[in-house]
Amino acid sequence: MTKLIKKFTRFMHxxxxxxxxxxxVVSIGLAGISIQGFNKSTLVFGFIAIVATFLGYKFINMNMSSRNKLLLILIIGFLLRVLWILNVNSIPTSDFKLIYDSAENFINGDRAMFYGTSYxxxxxxxxxxxxxxxxxxxMFPISNLLVIKIINLISSIVVLILINLIINALYKNKNYALIGTLIGSIFPPFISYVGVFCSENLAIPLYLLSIYLFLTAIKSKNKIKFFILCGVTLGIGNLFRMVATIVLIAYLIYILIYYKDTLLCKVKNIALIIVxxxxxxxxxxxxxxxxxxxxxxxWKGSEPKITNVLKGTNYNSFGAWNEEDAKIIEGNINDYDKLENLSKKIIKERLTSASIFKLGIFYLEKFSLVWSTGDCSGVLWSQKDIDESTIKCPVKEIKNINVPLSTTFQIIYILILVLVLFGLFNKNDLENIKxxxxxxxxxxGYGCMYLITEAQPRYSYIACWIFIILSINGLDYLKIFKSSSITYNESL
Incomplete structure (x- = not known):
């Protein structure tokens, strides 16, 4: 069994x-493309990022308590988010506008949006x-958009605190926890999405709280309480963004494979989370x-879930939303069974008619589409439908891809991804910190899910915090590598 677990882990890594x-590689390519939009914003964002990183580094190395250091780093994160809110006065757009307008209709007593084939x-x-x-x-008929942004801002700071707690729980190293908090403070999606009216801003803190409770439970004597709270918080988070099943499955796999206990105890702990x-x-x-x-x-509306997979198999759109599949869905939306069967038929034809090589390239492109954009499209949804002249530091839209891309944001993201990659070579931590x-x-889990369903860079936002936590493993690897290099040179 131990050999099987090692093989599974090795395959995953x-x-x-x-x-x-x-x-x-794709992220670097996007960074190169983003240079087309070089303007004063690139310089401003770059300068602010360098200053924030420098100050954070100085704070971490100051002679003061870890609590005060954390407070100073949180202030950096807070100020960066406030600056973004002041930079662009974002409004609800696209799906977010439909939700925003539906909210007003509900206040006025109209519940039609929750019935039939309405959105x-x-x-x-x-x-x-x-x-x-x-x-x-x-509650706030006049300034509700500002209130939502303030709540998003508070949620984003809570996320930084939870990241600090999670990293400290993993490494038992307060400096690493502070570095992770600093990375989270300048992490582009966490900044750009403060002005976006999406449910992820409320879901992410709950997901992370659940994970922290899970890590506490597996090391605590009072496991029952923490496992139950873990399930409760994940369930509440799932109400806002219903993709928490991936985290739940990860809990179950971890308990079955990596958690050392009897099978009966494992089943009991799983039940304490699931129930x-x-x-x-x-x-x-x-x-x-x-x-x-x-x-x-x-969890089940008037449109079959299989339509999401249908859009995710469209080669012409890289598995993203497209008019071709949208017309099929709209044309058959009033017949649930017909639409479900038709979707399955089209999916089967697409997957069986293509060569393995074409499928492989398609899914690699799809993976890159979701995970290669440095801001998870936060800038796009912040600036969409806003007059550029009203934005103090606008991010320019790149002509050949029709989305705004910040070179600064892309570079920060690439550096974090490189650290995550280095972390996969850190045998010391991979073996000792299960x-x-x-x-x-x-x-x-999220990677596989978005290979199956419709793909959008925005969808990675719900899970992008993973990179911050895993980047610490890369930093630790560089520290070990540097130490071993110095030892080797001294021996020479």
Whole structure:
């Protein structure tokens, strides 16, 4: 069994090395393309990033308590996010506008958006974020957009604190935890998404809290309490962004493979996580249906889930949203079974008619589409539908890809990916800190999911925090490598 576990772990690590190398190459290519949009914003963002990193480094090496150092780094992160909010007065757009408008309709007593083939009726997983925005709009009818941004800002700072706690729990090293917090402070998606009206801003803190509770549980004597709380917080997070099943599966695999205990205890611990997770989702969904707020359960709407896979198999759009599949869906949206069967038929034809080589290239392109953009399209959704003249430091749209790309953001992201790659060569930590494999499992899970479903750079935002945590493994590897090099030179 031990040999099988080692082979599985080795396969996972080698696969991630291969995928990360491709991801880094594509990210570098995007950085090269982004130079086309070079303007004053590139210089301003670059200068601010360098100053923030320098100050953070100085704070970490100052003679003061770790708590005060953390506070100073959090202030850096806070100021960077405030600057971004002041830089661009973002508004709800695209799907976010539909949700925002639906929230107003709900306040006015109109629940049609939750029924039939209306937008949220088709995608009921958006119900909770719609109700959340309804509450904000009801409580703050004038300044609700600002209130949402402030909440996003607070959530982003909470994320930094949780990253600090998680890294410290993994490495038992407060300096590493502070470095991870500093990386998170300047991490482009965490900054650019503060002004975006998406549910991930509320879900990510809950996901990370659940992970911290999980790490606490596996090392604690009072496991029952922490495993239950782990399931509860993940369940609540899933209500806002319903892709937490990937984290849940990672928990189960980790307990079965890496957690040393009897099979009975493993099954009990798994149940302690799953049961509250399921109860949270089912109870909230049932309550909404009983109150006649929604027609469908949160996990199944009037549009079959298979349509998401349909869009994800379109070669012409690299598995992203496309008009070809959208027309098929719209033309058959009133017949659930017909649309489901038709989608399956088209998916089968696409996958069986293509060569293995074509499929391989397609899925590598799709993986790169999701994971190679340094800001996870946060700049795009911040600036979309905004008059560029009103933006103090706009990021220019690149003509051949029709999205704004910041060279500074892309460079920061590449450096972090390189650290994640180095971490996969850190045999010392990979062998001694088994909990690191939980984060590799989560990354693999989201990577596989977005290979199957529709792909967008925005979708990686829910899991991008993985890179910050895993980058510390790379920093530790560089430290070990440097030490061994000095020892070798001295011996000469």
């Amino acid at each position: 080698v696969s991630l090395i291969f995928l990360l190398v491709i991801d880094i 949220i009726g088709r995608f009921p997983h958006l119900t909770i974020i719609t109700l959340y925005i309804s509450f904000i709009r009801y 509250p997770y399921v109860i949270i989702i089912c109870s909230v969904s049932s309550t909404l249906q009983v109150l006649k707020i929604t027609q469908y359960p949160l 909990e690191i494999n939980l984060f590799y499992l989560i990354f693999c």
